[in-house]
Amino acid sequence: MKKLNKQAIIVKLTNISYQRNKQIILHDLEFEISSENFILMTGQNGSGKSTLLKIISGLLKPDSFSLSHKQSVKNKKSWLAAKKFLRKNFCYLHQSPYLFSGSVHDNIAYGLKHQALSRQEIDHKVNEALKIVSLQHLYNRNSYALSGGEKQRIAIARSWVIHPTFIMLDEPFANMDKHSRNSTYDIINQLKEDNIGIILTSHDPHSGELDFNRHMHLHQGNMIEKTI
């Protein structure tokens, strides 16, 4: 895979708080991520991992937050402006990814269609993405006919093809068999080689298979940085 020569981007979110039904999910969190980071995020069920990833990806509005990023040295407190920045740079993958109705090609091409690319360029990028996840043979397959593991890999390819600065993987190995897990480990390690910042939530440390360089632990709404 071609290495992208990108300058590291650092994003800092502070004062993140979020309540649901008057229950505190996240409390005054501070979080900094660089596009060179590969972060393992652990925490018990209901500790707020998915909520935090959705906030970081601009999909969920927190009760309070402050955002700054080194690239243009800006502080953004307005959620509208912050949301725009976060959505542009962060791509979130659900625990059980959603594939749109249509073919595998349609799904991977989805994010490319607003990028003023020709049909040939889109087809080329789709092929390239399928090659990375070793699923070229599924090019024309209907998305409803895929297994859970294949869906996860197609969803990763769909995110990779738009080259986001960061990819948030929410429990990507849940409900996966050993073979699918091993293939997905390789794909995720390759994302890292492409200088894409990654946050991966999991119950299992996966210490042997994935090259994490940071470990964060969420506990009772607070974040603790652990040593790898």
Added chain:
Amino acid sequence: MNDLSMATTQALALLVSGDTEIWEIIFLSFSVSFRAILVASPVAVLIAFCLSYFHFPGRRFLIALFNTAMSIPAVVVGLTLYLLLSRAGPLGDLKLLFTQEAMIFGQIVLCFPLLVALSHVALQAVDRRAWETAITLGVHPFRAVFTVLKEARFGLIAAIIAGFGRIIAEVGSSMMVGGNILHYTRNIPTAIALETSKGSFAQGIALGFVLLLMALLLNLFLTYVQAKGDTHL
């Protein structure tokens, strides 16, 4: 019994022979209802989307209101519009009473709550992850809206068919605001009512056949659409 079979035979003969008056009424009926559904559907679907995806004060009240409005009798809609559009009414200056535009307006009012309520159900059934996935893949929110509508297409088509079925056969509103004027505002239901009151059953039965055939075709199409939707679940 003999009269009925004779009237039915005459009705079929009228349809097959291409009777100008009958076919003009059929064409007018479909033209008015198609225009009504064409105007109502996009707005209703967008309102249903807002009710499904945005949380704002009064949202639940609006949903309850549209659900209630589904059961408004056509004749009540007709009476209200008649009072609004009659010369002494607040919209009398528009001179719309006894025109096809008034009939279209009446049919829009009739099918709108049904379209909103059924589209809302169809959109609620779409997985929330579809919207989040579209947004996180960097597309503009407008495109994300179309993506969600596409995911809900089978339910939305069913809603539009149900809305069309409601207005093509309604008589109350069309009669009151259209006036049942031959060559201008006489549609299938108003013509059936008139011909039956005159004792001219053949034309009434012929038009009834068309309505029944239409209902059958719509239901067959609806069943096909729903079956296609089920195979994607």
